[in-house]
Amino acid sequence: MTTLPNLRIDAHVHILGDGSAGSGCWLKLQKPYHKLLARIVLRGLGLPGSALKSGLDALYIDSLVKMVRESSIDAAVILAHENVYDENGKLVPNFGSFYTPNDYVLKLGKLYPDCFIPAVAIHPARPDAMEELERCIESGAAMLKLLPNCQNVNCSDKRFSKFWERLAAAHMPFLAHTGGELSVPVFNAKYASPEVLTLPLECGVNVIAAHCGTPALLWDRNYTETFIQMTKRHPNLYGDNSGMNTPLRSKHFGRLLSEEASERIIxxxxxxxxxxxxxNLLRGSISAGGWREAQATRNLIERDARIKTALGFEARSFSRILGLLPAGVAERMRE
Ligand SMILES: [Zn+2]
Structure with missing residues:
Protein backbone atom coordinates (compact mmCIF):
# COMPACT_ATOMS: atom_id res chain seq x y z
CA MET A 1 0.00 0.00 0.00
CA THR A 2 1.32 3.43 -0.90
CA THR A 3 1.77 5.88 1.95
CA LEU A 4 -0.71 8.70 2.05
CA PRO A 5 0.42 12.29 1.89
CA ASN A 6 0.16 14.07 5.19
CA LEU A 7 -2.62 16.37 3.97
CA ARG A 8 -5.36 17.74 6.20
CA ILE A 9 -8.81 17.37 4.68
CA ASP A 10 -12.21 18.67 5.80
CA ALA A 11 -14.40 15.88 4.42
CA HIS A 12 -17.83 17.48 4.94
CA VAL A 13 -18.49 20.95 3.51
CA HIS A 14 -21.81 21.91 1.92
CA ILE A 15 -22.17 24.00 -1.20
CA LEU A 16 -25.09 26.41 -1.18
CA GLY A 17 -26.32 28.86 -3.76
CA ASP A 18 -29.30 30.75 -5.08
CA GLY A 19 -28.66 30.31 -8.79
CA SER A 20 -27.75 34.01 -9.17
CA ALA A 21 -24.49 33.17 -10.96
CA GLY A 22 -25.84 30.18 -12.90
CA SER A 23 -25.01 27.49 -10.33
CA GLY A 24 -28.37 25.73 -10.77
CA CYS A 25 -28.70 25.73 -6.95
CA TRP A 26 -31.80 26.78 -5.07
CA LEU A 27 -32.54 27.50 -1.43
CA LYS A 28 -35.99 27.63 0.19
CA LEU A 29 -36.27 28.98 3.70
CA GLN A 30 -39.81 27.94 4.59
CA LYS A 31 -39.93 27.98 8.38
CA PRO A 32 -39.10 31.07 10.52
CA TYR A 33 -36.27 29.18 12.27
CA HIS A 34 -34.74 28.37 8.86
CA LYS A 35 -34.59 32.10 8.14
CA LEU A 36 -33.03 32.71 11.55
CA LEU A 37 -30.52 29.89 11.01
CA ALA A 38 -29.67 31.32 7.56
CA ARG A 39 -28.88 34.71 9.12
CA ILE A 40 -26.68 33.12 11.78
CA VAL A 41 -24.90 31.15 9.04
CA LEU A 42 -24.26 34.28 6.92
CA ARG A 43 -22.95 36.21 9.91
CA GLY A 44 -20.60 33.32 10.75
CA LEU A 45 -19.25 33.41 7.20
CA GLY A 46 -18.89 37.18 7.31
CA LEU A 47 -21.48 37.64 4.53
CA PRO A 48 -24.16 40.37 4.41
CA GLY A 49 -27.81 39.48 5.14
CA SER A 50 -28.64 40.78 1.64
CA ALA A 51 -26.94 37.65 0.23
CA LEU A 52 -30.23 35.85 0.97
CA LYS A 53 -31.96 38.11 -1.57
CA SER A 54 -29.36 37.75 -4.33
CA GLY A 55 -25.71 37.07 -5.01
CA LEU A 56 -25.30 34.05 -2.72
CA ASP A 57 -23.69 31.88 -5.46
CA ALA A 58 -20.55 33.99 -5.81
CA LEU A 59 -20.34 35.28 -2.23
CA TYR A 60 -20.48 31.78 -0.76
CA ILE A 61 -17.79 30.31 -3.03
CA ASP A 62 -15.47 33.32 -2.59
CA SER A 63 -15.79 33.03 1.18
CA LEU A 64 -15.21 29.25 1.14
CA VAL A 65 -12.12 29.41 -1.10
CA LYS A 66 -10.64 32.10 1.14
CA MET A 67 -11.33 30.08 4.28
CA VAL A 68 -9.71 26.92 2.89
CA ARG A 69 -6.66 28.79 1.55
CA GLU A 70 -6.14 30.69 4.80
CA SER A 71 -6.58 27.67 7.09
CA SER A 72 -4.41 24.73 8.14
CA ILE A 73 -6.77 22.55 6.05
CA ASP A 74 -5.36 21.62 2.62
CA ALA A 75 -8.67 20.89 0.90
CA ALA A 76 -12.39 20.41 1.51
CA VAL A 77 -14.72 17.74 0.13
CA ILE A 78 -17.61 19.81 -1.25
CA LEU A 79 -21.05 18.24 -1.34
CA ALA A 80 -23.82 18.30 -3.92
CA HIS A 81 -27.34 18.03 -2.48
CA GLU A 82 -30.01 15.75 -4.00
CA ASN A 83 -33.78 16.17 -4.33
CA VAL A 84 -36.30 13.92 -2.54
CA TYR A 85 -37.62 10.90 -4.51
CA ASP A 86 -40.23 8.27 -3.66
CA GLU A 87 -39.59 4.49 -3.71
CA ASN A 88 -40.42 4.38 -7.43
CA GLY A 89 -37.92 7.06 -8.31
CA LYS A 90 -40.51 9.78 -8.78
CA LEU A 91 -39.46 13.26 -7.71
CA VAL A 92 -41.27 14.50 -4.59
CA PRO A 93 -41.79 18.18 -5.39
CA ASN A 94 -41.56 21.01 -2.86
CA PHE A 95 -40.17 18.97 0.00
CA GLY A 96 -36.45 19.70 0.24
CA SER A 97 -35.04 22.98 1.52
CA PHE A 98 -32.10 23.28 -0.86
CA TYR A 99 -30.61 21.73 -3.98
CA THR A 100 -27.04 21.72 -5.30
CA PRO A 101 -26.49 20.03 -8.68
CA ASN A 102 -23.70 17.55 -9.37
CA ASP A 103 -22.45 19.58 -12.34
CA TYR A 104 -21.86 22.57 -10.10
CA VAL A 105 -19.64 20.78 -7.57
CA LEU A 106 -17.81 18.98 -10.40
CA LYS A 107 -17.16 22.35 -12.06
CA LEU A 108 -15.95 23.88 -8.77
CA GLY A 109 -13.61 20.89 -8.33
CA LYS A 110 -12.03 21.73 -11.71
CA LEU A 111 -11.93 25.50 -11.09
CA TYR A 112 -10.27 25.16 -7.66
CA PRO A 113 -8.34 21.87 -7.73
CA ASP A 114 -6.12 23.07 -4.87
CA CYS A 115 -9.13 23.63 -2.57
CA PHE A 116 -12.01 21.37 -3.50
CA ILE A 117 -12.69 17.63 -3.89
CA PRO A 118 -16.17 17.11 -5.41
CA ALA A 119 -18.81 14.78 -3.91
CA VAL A 120 -21.95 14.14 -5.97
CA ALA A 121 -25.48 13.24 -4.84
CA ILE A 122 -27.59 10.65 -6.70
CA HIS A 123 -30.77 9.07 -5.30
CA PRO A 124 -30.38 5.39 -6.28
CA ALA A 125 -34.13 5.08 -7.07
CA ARG A 126 -33.85 7.68 -9.84
CA PRO A 127 -34.58 6.06 -13.22
CA ASP A 128 -31.27 7.50 -14.51
CA ALA A 129 -29.24 6.70 -11.37
CA MET A 130 -26.75 4.34 -13.06
CA GLU A 131 -26.19 6.67 -16.02
CA GLU A 132 -25.74 9.65 -13.73
CA LEU A 133 -23.26 7.71 -11.59
CA GLU A 134 -21.23 6.75 -14.69
CA ARG A 135 -21.29 10.33 -15.93
CA CYS A 136 -20.12 11.65 -12.53
CA ILE A 137 -17.34 9.04 -12.23
CA GLU A 138 -16.19 10.07 -15.71
CA SER A 139 -16.24 13.75 -14.67
CA GLY A 140 -14.04 13.27 -11.60
CA ALA A 141 -16.49 12.70 -8.71
CA ALA A 142 -14.62 11.53 -5.61
CA MET A 143 -17.48 10.65 -3.25
CA LEU A 144 -21.27 10.15 -3.04
CA LYS A 145 -23.31 12.08 -0.47
CA LEU A 146 -26.91 11.42 0.59
CA LEU A 147 -29.17 12.08 3.58
CA PRO A 148 -31.24 8.85 3.71
CA ASN A 149 -33.74 10.21 6.28
CA CYS A 150 -34.26 13.56 4.51
CA GLN A 151 -34.12 12.34 0.91
CA ASN A 152 -36.05 9.10 1.54
CA VAL A 153 -33.31 6.63 0.59
CA ASN A 154 -33.76 3.06 1.78
CA CYS A 155 -30.11 2.23 1.11
CA SER A 156 -30.70 -1.44 1.94
CA ASP A 157 -33.35 -1.93 -0.77
CA LYS A 158 -32.02 -4.91 -2.77
CA ARG A 159 -32.85 -3.14 -6.05
CA PHE A 160 -29.90 -0.81 -5.37
CA SER A 161 -27.22 -3.56 -5.16
CA LYS A 162 -25.84 -2.79 -8.64
CA PHE A 163 -25.60 0.90 -7.80
CA TRP A 164 -23.54 0.16 -4.65
CA GLU A 165 -21.39 -2.41 -6.44
CA ARG A 166 -20.50 0.17 -9.11
CA LEU A 167 -19.65 2.71 -6.39
CA ALA A 168 -17.37 0.17 -4.67
CA ALA A 169 -15.68 -0.68 -8.00
CA ALA A 170 -14.99 3.03 -8.57
CA HIS A 171 -13.46 3.18 -5.06
CA MET A 172 -15.80 6.04 -4.20
CA PRO A 173 -16.84 6.33 -0.55
CA PHE A 174 -20.46 6.98 0.44
CA LEU A 175 -21.00 9.76 2.98
CA ALA A 176 -24.45 9.19 4.49
CA HIS A 177 -26.18 11.38 7.03
CA THR A 178 -27.08 9.44 10.20
CA GLY A 179 -28.92 10.54 13.35
CA GLY A 180 -31.29 13.49 13.67
CA GLU A 181 -31.33 16.54 11.43
CA LEU A 182 -32.00 20.17 12.25
CA SER A 183 -31.52 22.22 9.10
CA VAL A 184 -33.14 20.01 6.41
CA PRO A 185 -36.72 18.61 6.73
CA VAL A 186 -36.88 14.90 7.63
CA PHE A 187 -38.94 12.76 5.22
CA ASN A 188 -38.50 9.29 6.72
CA ALA A 189 -37.12 9.26 10.30
CA LYS A 190 -36.42 5.52 10.36
CA TYR A 191 -33.62 5.94 7.81
CA ALA A 192 -31.66 7.94 10.41
CA SER A 193 -30.25 4.68 11.81
CA PRO A 194 -26.80 3.58 10.55
CA GLU A 195 -28.43 0.17 10.07
CA VAL A 196 -29.97 1.42 6.83
CA LEU A 197 -26.39 1.37 5.46
CA THR A 198 -25.99 -2.42 5.72
CA LEU A 199 -26.44 -3.22 2.02
CA PRO A 200 -23.87 -0.70 0.69
CA LEU A 201 -21.44 -2.01 3.36
CA GLU A 202 -22.05 -5.60 2.22
CA CYS A 203 -21.51 -4.52 -1.39
CA GLY A 204 -18.00 -3.38 -0.42
CA VAL A 205 -18.54 0.38 -0.32
CA ASN A 206 -16.49 2.38 2.20
CA VAL A 207 -19.33 4.06 4.07
CA ILE A 208 -18.90 7.14 6.26
CA ALA A 209 -21.76 7.65 8.73
CA ALA A 210 -21.91 11.44 9.00
CA HIS A 211 -22.27 12.55 12.65
CA CYS A 212 -21.90 8.88 13.77
CA GLY A 213 -25.65 8.62 14.47
CA THR A 214 -25.67 11.38 17.11
CA PRO A 215 -28.91 13.28 17.84
CA ALA A 216 -29.45 16.88 16.68
CA LEU A 217 -32.68 17.58 18.60
CA LEU A 218 -33.84 16.65 22.12
CA TRP A 219 -36.39 14.11 20.85
CA ASP A 220 -34.05 12.45 18.32
CA ARG A 221 -32.98 8.87 18.99
CA ASN A 222 -29.29 8.46 19.69
CA TYR A 223 -27.68 5.91 17.32
CA THR A 224 -24.07 6.41 18.47
CA GLU A 225 -23.84 2.93 20.04
CA THR A 226 -25.48 1.36 16.98
CA PHE A 227 -22.75 2.97 14.88
CA ILE A 228 -19.95 1.77 17.18
CA GLN A 229 -21.33 -1.79 17.29
CA MET A 230 -21.60 -1.82 13.49
CA THR A 231 -17.92 -0.81 13.09
CA LYS A 232 -17.05 -4.13 14.77
CA ARG A 233 -18.93 -6.09 12.09
CA HIS A 234 -17.97 -3.89 9.13
CA PRO A 235 -14.29 -2.99 8.63
CA ASN A 236 -15.40 -0.61 5.84
CA LEU A 237 -17.60 1.55 8.11
CA TYR A 238 -16.29 4.93 9.21
CA GLY A 239 -17.92 7.94 10.87
CA ASP A 240 -17.31 11.66 10.67
CA ASN A 241 -17.21 14.17 13.52
CA SER A 242 -18.97 16.88 11.50
CA GLY A 243 -21.70 19.18 12.76
CA MET A 244 -20.84 18.33 16.34
CA ASN A 245 -19.71 21.70 17.66
CA THR A 246 -23.41 22.27 18.31
CA PRO A 247 -25.58 22.10 21.49
CA LEU A 248 -26.60 18.40 21.56
CA ARG A 249 -24.15 16.56 19.34
CA SER A 250 -21.18 17.93 21.34
CA LYS A 251 -22.21 15.62 24.20
CA HIS A 252 -21.05 12.59 22.19
CA PHE A 253 -17.48 13.64 21.30
CA GLY A 254 -16.21 11.48 24.19
CA ARG A 255 -17.57 8.26 22.65
CA LEU A 256 -15.98 9.03 19.28
CA LEU A 257 -12.62 9.63 20.98
CA SER A 258 -12.82 6.27 22.79
CA GLU A 259 -10.54 3.39 21.82
CA GLU A 260 -13.52 1.57 20.29
CA ALA A 261 -14.26 4.30 17.76
CA SER A 262 -11.29 6.65 17.27
CA GLU A 263 -9.59 4.57 14.53
CA ARG A 264 -12.64 5.06 12.29
CA ILE A 265 -13.20 8.79 12.71
CA ILE A 266 -12.84 11.20 9.80
CA ASN A 280 -17.53 22.06 24.78
CA LEU A 281 -16.59 24.69 27.36
CA LEU A 282 -19.96 24.20 29.09
CA ARG A 283 -19.44 20.42 29.05
CA GLY A 284 -15.92 20.82 30.49
CA SER A 285 -14.29 19.11 27.49
CA ILE A 286 -12.19 22.13 26.46
CA SER A 287 -10.11 24.54 28.59
CA ALA A 288 -10.97 28.23 28.95
CA GLY A 289 -7.79 29.04 27.01
CA GLY A 290 -8.73 26.58 24.24
CA TRP A 291 -12.20 28.10 24.08
CA ARG A 292 -10.84 31.67 23.83
CA GLU A 293 -8.42 30.71 21.08
CA ALA A 294 -11.12 28.90 19.08
CA GLN A 295 -13.68 31.69 19.40
CA ALA A 296 -11.08 34.30 18.39
CA THR A 297 -10.56 32.33 15.14
CA ARG A 298 -12.95 33.95 12.64
CA ASN A 299 -12.20 31.41 9.89
CA LEU A 300 -14.80 28.69 10.60
CA ILE A 301 -12.92 25.92 8.74
CA GLU A 302 -9.91 26.65 10.96
CA ARG A 303 -12.01 27.09 14.11
CA ASP A 304 -13.59 23.67 13.68
CA ALA A 305 -10.19 22.02 13.07
CA ARG A 306 -8.72 23.71 16.16
CA ILE A 307 -11.59 22.62 18.39
CA LYS A 308 -11.26 19.02 17.19
CA THR A 309 -7.53 19.04 17.91
CA ALA A 310 -8.12 20.58 21.36
CA LEU A 311 -10.68 17.85 22.09
CA GLY A 312 -8.09 15.18 21.29
CA PHE A 313 -8.83 13.99 17.75
CA GLU A 314 -5.60 12.57 16.37
CA ALA A 315 -3.76 13.94 13.32
CA ARG A 316 -4.77 10.85 11.32
CA SER A 317 -8.46 11.79 11.59
CA PHE A 318 -7.65 14.70 9.24
CA SER A 319 -5.95 12.57 6.57
CA ARG A 320 -7.82 9.26 6.92
CA ILE A 321 -10.28 10.16 4.15
CA LEU A 322 -7.47 10.17 1.58
CA GLY A 323 -7.18 6.39 1.81
CA LEU A 324 -10.85 6.01 0.89
CA LEU A 325 -10.95 8.25 -2.19
CA PRO A 326 -10.47 7.06 -5.79
CA ALA A 327 -6.89 6.42 -6.87
CA GLY A 328 -5.27 9.60 -8.01
CA VAL A 329 -7.17 12.07 -5.81
CA ALA A 330 -4.53 12.14 -3.05
CA GLU A 331 -1.74 12.24 -5.66
CA ARG A 332 -3.47 15.10 -7.46
CA MET A 333 -3.74 17.03 -4.19
CA ARG A 334 -0.03 16.56 -3.58
CA GLU A 335 0.91 18.21 -6.90
ZN1 LIG B 1 -23.93 18.06 6.48
Missing part, protein backbone atom coordinates in the same frame (compact mmCIF):
# COMPACT_ATOMS: atom_id res chain seq x y z
CA UNK A 267 -12.59 14.97 10.22
CA UNK A 268 -15.40 17.13 8.84
CA UNK A 269 -16.85 20.50 9.79
CA UNK A 270 -20.35 20.43 8.18
CA UNK A 271 -19.88 24.05 7.14
CA UNK A 272 -21.98 26.26 6.90
CA UNK A 273 -23.57 24.82 10.08
CA UNK A 274 -22.54 27.21 12.90
CA UNK A 275 -19.37 26.13 14.71
CA UNK A 276 -18.87 27.13 18.35
CA UNK A 277 -16.50 25.93 21.07
CA UNK A 278 -18.90 27.17 23.77
CA UNK A 279 -20.80 23.84 24.02
Missing amino acids: HGSDLPIPISATW
